[in-house]
Amino acid sequence: MSIITWIIVGLIAGALAKWLMPGNDGGGWLAxxxxxxxxxxxxxxxxxxxxxxxxxxxxxxVVATVGALVLLFIYNRFIR
Structure with a gap:
């Protein structure tokens, strides 16, 4: 896949990850x-x-959302 496609898919995956793992994130929707x-x-x-x-x-x-969920979990556990 091209990089542009992964960026578009990443935006969708980020929104899905935020929906699947709600909570108070420091960066909000942009982060x-x-x-x-x-x-x-x-x-x-x-x-x-x-x-x-x-x-x-x-x-x-699905692959992108799982990757986003893992990074969101790490972000919420260790960085915030």
Whole structure:
């Protein structure tokens, strides 16, 4: 996938991660969308390393959302 696609998917994944893991985040929606973009890159990279390639748009959203949820969890636990 292209980088632009991962950024768009990351924005969607960040919104989904915020919806799935509600709470008081320090950065609000902007930081969560940034974590979503980073999570989509991390999820896509780790998925390709492990051979769990996301096929189709829904699979890509799932991989990116899982990556965003992991980064959001780490952010809420350790950084905040």
């Amino acid at each position: 969560t969308c940034g974590l979503g973009i980073a999570g989509s890159f991390a999820g896509g990279f780790l998925g390709s390393l492990l051979g769990i390639g996301a096929s189709g748009f829904v699979g890509t959203i």
